[in-house]
Amino acid sequence: xxxxxxxxxxxxxxxxxxxxxxxxxxxxxxxxxxxxxxxxxxxxxxxxxxxxxxxxxxxxxxxxxxxxxxxxxxxxxxxxxxxxxxxxxxxxxxxxxxxxxxxxxxxxxxxxxxxxxxxxxxxxxxxxxxxxxxxxxxxxxxxxxxxxxxxxxxxxxxxxxxxxxxxxxxxxxxxxxxxxxxxxxxxxxxxxxxxxxxxxxxxxxxxxxxxxxxxxxxxxxxxxxxxxxxxxxxxxxxxxxxxxxxxxxxxxxxxxxxxxxxxxxxxxxxxxxxxxxxxxxxxxxxxxxxxxxxxxxxxxxxxxxxxxxxxxxxxxxxxxxxxxxxxxxxxxxxxxxxxxxxxxxxxxxxxxxxxxxxxxxxxxxxxxxxxxxxxxxxxxxxxxxxxxxxxxxxxxxxxxxxxxxxxxxxxxxxxxxxxxxxxxxxxxxxxxxxxxxxxxxxxxxxxxxxxxxxxxxxxxxxxxxxxxxxxxxxxxxxxxxxxxxxxxxxxxxxxxxxxxxxxxxxxxxxxxxxxxxxxxxxxxxxxxxxxxxxxxxxxxxxxxxxxxxxxxxxxxxxxxxxxxxxxxxxxxxxxxxxxxxxxxxxxxxxxxxxxxxxxxxxxxxxxxxxxxx
Amino acid sequence: xxxxxxxxxxxxxxxxxxxxxxxxxxxxxxxxxxxxxxxxxxxxxxxxxxxxxxxxxxxxxxxxxxxxxxxxxxxxxxxxxxxxxxxxxxxxxxxxxxxxxxxxxxxxxxxxxxxxxxxxxxxxxxxxxxxxxxxxxxxxxxxxxxxxxxxxxxxxxxxxxxxxxxxxxxxxxxxxxxxxxxxxxxxxxxxxxxxxxxxxxxxxxxxxxxxxxxxxxxxx
Ligand code: SF4
Numbered sequence: 001x002x003x004x005x006x007x008x009x010x011x012x013x014x015x016x017x018x019x020x021x022x023x024x025x026x027x028x029x030x031x032x033x034x035x036x037x038x039x040x041x042x043x044x045x046x047x048x049x050x051x052x053x054x055x056x057x058x059x060x061x062x063x064x065x066x067x068x069x070x071x072x073x074x075x076x077x078x079x080x081x082x083x084x085x086x087x088x089x090x091x092x093x094x095x096x097x098x099x100x101x102x103x104x105x106x107x108x109x110x111x112x113x114x115x116x117x118x119x120x121x122x123x124x125x126x127x128x129x130x131x132x133x134x135x136x137x138x139x140x141x142x143x144x145x146x147x148x149x150x151x152x153x154x155x156x157x158x159x160x161x162x163x164x165x166x167x168x169x170x171x172x173x174x175x176x177x178x179x180x181x182x183x184x185x186x187x188x189x190x191x192x193x194x195x196x197x198x199x200x201x202x203x204x205x206x207x208x209x210x211x212x213x214x215x216x217x218x219x220x221x222x223x224x225x226x227x228x229x230x231x232x233x234x235x236x237x238x239x240x241x242x243x244x245x246x247x248x249x250x251x252x253x254x255x256x257x258x259x260x261x262x263x264x265x266x267x268x269x270x271x272x273x274x275x276x277x278x279x280x281x282x283x284x285x286x287x288x289x290x291x292x293x294x295x296x297x298x299x300x301x302x303x304x305x306x307x308x309x310x311x312x313x314x315x316x317x318x319x320x321x322x323x324x325x326x327x328x329x330x331x332x333x334x335x336x337x338x339x340x341x342x343x344x345x346x347x348x349x350x351x352x353x354x355x356x357x358x359x360x361x362x363x364x365x366x367x368x369x370x371x372x373x374x375x376x377x378x379x380x381x382x383x384x385x386x387x388x389x390x391x392x393x394x395x396x397x398x399x400x401x402x403x404x405x406x407x408x409x410x411x412x413x414x415x416x417x418x419x420x421x422x423x424x425x426x427x428x429x430x431x432x433x434x435x436x437x438x439x440x441x442x443x444x445x446x447x448x449x450x451x452x453x454x455x456x457x458x459x460x461x462x463x464x465x466x467x468x469x470x471x472x473x474x475x476x477x478x479x480x481x482x483x484x485x486x487x488x489x490x491x492x493x494x495x496x497x498x499x500x501x502x503x504x505x506x507x508x509x510x511x512x513x514x515x516x517x518x519x520x521x522x523x524x525x526x527x528x529x530x531x532x533x534x535x536x537x538x539x540x541x542x543x544x545x546x547x548x549x550x551x552x553x554x555x556x557x558x559x560x561x562x563x564x565x566x567x568x569x570x571x572x573x574x575x576x577x578x579x580x581x582x583x584x585x586x587x588x589x590x591x592x593x594x595x596x597x598x599x600x601x602x603x604x605x606x607x608x609x610x611x612x613x
Numbered sequence: 614x615x616x617x618x619x620x621x622x623x624x625x626x627x628x629x630x631x632x633x634x635x636x637x638x639x640x641x642x643x644x645x646x647x648x649x650x651x652x653x654x655x656x657x658x659x660x661x662x663x664x665x666x667x668x669x670x671x672x673x674x675x676x677x678x679x680x681x682x683x684x685x686x687x688x689x690x691x692x693x694x695x696x697x698x699x700x701x702x703x704x705x706x707x708x709x710x711x712x713x714x715x716x717x718x719x720x721x722x723x724x725x726x727x728x729x730x731x732x733x734x735x736x737x738x739x740x741x742x743x744x745x746x747x748x749x750x751x752x753x754x755x756x757x758x759x760x761x762x763x764x765x766x767x768x769x770x771x772x773x774x775x776x777x778x779x780x781x782x783x784x785x786x787x788x789x790x791x792x793x794x795x796x797x798x799x800x801x802x803x804x805x806x807x808x809x810x811x812x813x814x815x816x817x818x819x820x821x822x823x824x825x826x827x828x829x830x831x832x833x
Contacts, residue, residue, distance in 0.1 A: 007816075008816045010629055010671070011629075011670065011671040015631075016629040016670070016671070017629045017630045017631070017634060019629075020626045020629050021626060022625065022626030022627060022701055022702060022703065023701060024642070024645075024699065024700070024701045026701075250638075250641055252627070252629070252630040252634050252638060253630070253631070253634050254634065254637070300644075301645070301647075302645065303641065303645070304640070304641030304642060304643070304644035304645035304699070305641060305644075306640075306641075306644060306657075306658075306659075336652065336658045338657070
């Protein structure tokens with residue numbers, strides 16, 4: 001029996017509780033009395049995957065249907081993977097400890113590009129052929145994926161049967177229902193895939209033919225067999241009516257986000273030009289305060305967690321932020337529950353709000369100006385002024401904070417050396433500000449830490465046309481930044497740009513890039529987002545074997561009229577709008593946020609013509 | 614303040630939860646139970662929890678105990694039921710009552726060790742064990758309380774209460790010193806035996822059967 005085999009190796013692995021399931025909140029259904037089974041695979045470790053909200057939502061949603069069964073699967077850490085292989089244990093789910101190869105659906109979530117090799121590795125561990133075309137025509141083992149990276153799934157097209165575009169809450173059960181019917185009728189996989197492609201939000205890559213120009217760009221994307229063109233993403237109209245779990249699996253071992261998370265809004269009004277999520281999750285939709293408070297209460301009661309975090313791209317943009325926080329704090333304070341609020345924006349951080357939050361917990365304040373000068377902030381449409389940043393820092397320092405973490409990107413389009421030096425200067429002005437604050441916390445040193453990330457151009461953003469800065473340029477910018485920092489109170493770390501380069505390739509790659517992923521996997525690449533495993537040399541070898549020129553994908557400016565690998569996928573944001581925004585960036589012209597003024601991105605048409613009343 | 618001691622099992626999947634994890638896990642279970650538990654003051658309030666003896670990762674037991682304080686008078690039966698309603702399979706409260714013994718009364722524990730091997734049958738395992746155990750001294754490496762490595766003869770430390778074969782398993786019942794003064798993990802003996810007998814395909818299952826006080830009564 002599989003369980004016995006697993007137990008015989010568990011104690012040889014680090015943190016074995018990750019591999020055996022049985023946690024409270026886990027839903028274990030009888031294998032033989034359910035009609036359709038779905039193995040929800042997270043292509044990273046348990047500690048990371050268990051922190052992911054999307055998985056919790058879909059897990060509960062599928063299991064809410066009596067005759068459907070969803071079980072969790074994570075990537076085994078390499079020490080355990082080795083033991084599994086030595087003992088001939090196939091990849092299995094945590095609920096019934098059932099081999100993944102016995103499931104109807106094998107569904108992955110695509111959260112970041114650097115998890116792609118883990119997907120291939122998990123298929124191998126599951127003893128399932130990695131290429132979709134090798135998996136036969138029997139209706140089983142449908143390999144599918146959703147999540148943000150599904151917006152350009154082309155590099156993964158050879159490995160998957162279909163992708164889910166947009167919000168998953170409604171479409172998930174629709175395609176499972178369809179599958180149940182086809183299973184009853186004894187359909188083939190081909191028949192099912194043809195049918196499922198007609199569901200809005202489902203993209204079946206094998207039903208589209210891609211042809212290329214001589215210069216390597218895409219010539220045409222042609223649908224086969226009546227497949228829809230373009231393929232539209234799915235949108236959940238109301239978050240209040242959308243399914244939300246009333247319980248989470250409470251893990252035995254510590255995970256990254258070990259707490260209750262409540263989604264408060266989806267989408268973003270801001271339109272920062274580098275931010276893919278800001279465009280992918282349009283339109284902006286809020287959950288009502290009553291729902292937020294009641295879901296928080298239910299989840300805290302059912303899980304026993306003593307910490308809640310609010311999840312969204314920009315929580316402080318909720319129109320009812322003050323009543324929401326008061327309502328939440330009334331409950332959490334009475335139950336001695338911690339309320340943590342990440343990603344609060346600088347420009348609408350009021351004193352009252354800050355006071356409310358600081359009564360809960362005092363920690364480092366984090367801000368993301370993203371760029372060092374006002375000009376560059378205008379280029380990227382990050383509508384934060386220095387004045388606002390300073391005002392907020394002052395309030396924070398007066399409120400007893402003494403350390404601030406500032407997030408920046410380097411390698412942004414139209415960035416000059418001046419903008420890089422500007423990062424150091426901005427941090428210095430925050431340091432100087434601290435010493436002008438009369439009632440700052442005495443006897444405390446001010447600490448500013450600068451965190452930089454290399455900019456990666458992403459599909460469905462105004463910067464999708466932009467080249468990524470080359471390795472040499474990035475190295476130069478990092479050196480320049482470090483040498484511009486004059487104070488010991490400012491810290492800043494350096495990082496290798498390799499992962500960002502790979503991310504740029506995978507994010508905007510076409511189907512031909514799949515070969516490089518396949519080669520990299522065969523060379524042993526996995527857990528690429530973990531610095532201890534990332535091996536760029538292997539990837540370079542893979543590019544060579546696959547005949548992939550990284551610069552073609554990462555460092556080339558793309559014409560507005562060029563056919564992008566994802567042009568047949570419709571996220572409702574018009575390409576013309578993206579091109580216009582790209583021009584605005586060039587001219588450092590800002591675009592107002594959606595609440596101030598609709599800029600006509602095209603999304604409103606999918607929800608009746610208007611995003612805001 | 615009502616101090617209460619629950620005795621619980623830790624068997625099956627939950628036996629792979631480490632002792633550190635168990636503490637955090639129980640904090641959440643207590644919150645789910647909605648029992649009137651006494652919490653610490655401050656930003657991160659938590660229940661005062663004490664466990665009599667940490668159980669090693671992977672060991673099973675039906676005699677674990679956990680103490681906490683209640684702020685109201687509640688019958689132990691209710692405490693037991695409310696906890697069992699929120700605990701997962703394998704963690705089950707068998708009794709709840711005010712503590713009888715103090716933690717310092719503990720002197721020993723009894724364990725059942727089940728050893729299985731793919732290549733050796735149970736009687737081969739037993740005879741290998743006899744050879745191993747017939748040595749005059751069994752010198753093991755151990756870390757003392759100051760984390761310093763020391764060498765001790767563990768032969769007089771462990772008492773082999775019984776040994777027998779059942780199906781393909783070789784079973785040992787061992788008594789080991791436990792508690793604040795002296796604490797010996799049965800793995801010390803088992804690992805040494807496995808190494809001495811040069812077995813590499815073993816499966817070992819260990820269960821704690823009793824926690825024993827100085828007057829030879831069960832810890833309650
Ligand atoms: S349609 Fe207008 S308001 Fe709606 S997301 Fe696009 S720009 Fe914003």
